[in-house]
Amino acid sequence: MSARHFRPESLPQSDPATVTVFASPTSWIESDAVDQCHRVAALDGMIHVAGMPDLHPGKGAPIGAAMASTVLYPFLVGSDIGCGIAVFPINLRPAVPERLAARFPDLDRALDPERDADDPAWSVVDGEVPAGHLDGLGTVGRGNHFAELARIGTVLDPDHADRLGLTADHLVLIVHSGSRGLGERILREHTERHGAGAAPDPTAYLARHDAAVRWGSLNRRLMAARIAHALGAEPTAPIVDQCHNLVEVRDGVYLHRKGAAPGDGRDVLVAGTRGTPSYLVAGHAGPGANHSVAHGAGRKMSRADALRRGRAKHTVEELRRTPVGSVVVCGDRQLLFEEAPTAYKRIEQVIADLVDHGLATPVATTVPLVTYKTADPGPAPRRDRRERRGRGRS
DSSP, X not given: OOOOOOOSSOOOOXXXXXXXXXXXXXXXXXXXXXXXXXXXXXXXXXXXXXXXXXXXXXXXXXXXXXXXXXXXXXXXXXXXXXXXXXXXXXXXXXXXXXXXXHHOOOTTSOOXXXXXXXXXXXXXXXXXXXXXXXXXXXXXXXXXXXXEEEXXXXXXXXXXXXXXXXXXXXXXXXXXXXOTTHHXXXXXXXXXXXTTSOOSSHHHHHHHHHXXXXXXXHHHHHHHHHHHHHTTOOOOOOSEEEESEEEEEETTEEEEEESEEEOEEEEEEEBOOTTSOEEEEEEEOOGGGTTEEEOBSOBSSOHHHHHHHHHHXXXXXXXXXXXXXXXXXXXXXXXXXXXXXXXXXXXXXXXXXXXXXXSEEEEEEEEEEEEEEEOOOSSOOHHHHHHHHTSOOO
């Protein structure tokens, strides 16, 4: 895996569209991701591509980028339309992470309006479910999605934190998920007819897109409510809920975000990893950054590399208990390795880049207590432990 480093400046190219990557010389930025930014910049109607410090290669388009164009390109948003991160205060008594983890609900099991009609989580649903999409409702999904119980760690901007009602050691729920198949269906129906081309009817696409964005936000609220009730707490409204896979119309221009959060005067949770803090920041990004900030640490390894290297260095048990003392609930062992903290960039460097380039101000850190990835059927058999221990380390 190669890396090249760029300062935040327009990079030379023949196309009038500009590319700006907000990363310091010490940041890990893959050349493939920068190349993808330039290929996007060459599209018809493209005006400006802003790469965030968590920039990394994606399928056809970079992840961690905000892309402004006079033409709407659905593939620049991707299939998980509406994916975002929400933060919910939760009032709980202190407890050890293992006990809290054992009380988490099964967030792989979708809520059914008839079968689960008495589930108290429905109280957060106001009106109809967007697009009438019930598949996967109340579930977290796979990949880098998660639901997490965390505590407020270091308060970096006391006045701002106080306005949000946060103090050190306050507990919060963090939910990262998207539209659970709805967005995938929207993109698939477009690509079957138009490939990676522009939306022939932007108004029609945006109507379906907006429903997926609302669905993703509702789903995050449902999951937070399910967790709160399971832990013996009352659900609360989110203090942060920002989508980072979407397109918005701004000053007559289509601003596509793929793994980039709106950063124009809004609070954003920039996700770290299972074994590191995350950062709540106040975004104040301007037009040079397409009014956007990073959405997380960003992958440093491909999933295949993370799986191969992780199996050589770690056991399943080691990845279920993180360096910060938190517990990871994940019954999918392959996913556990793919999402290991070492597969991601250093969140501290990402935040430093946002600060150095005037895009955001840190408000507080959140420290994981329990991170839910997928339901865990129980402890690993002893023979598997011996197999893992017997593998070489590097």
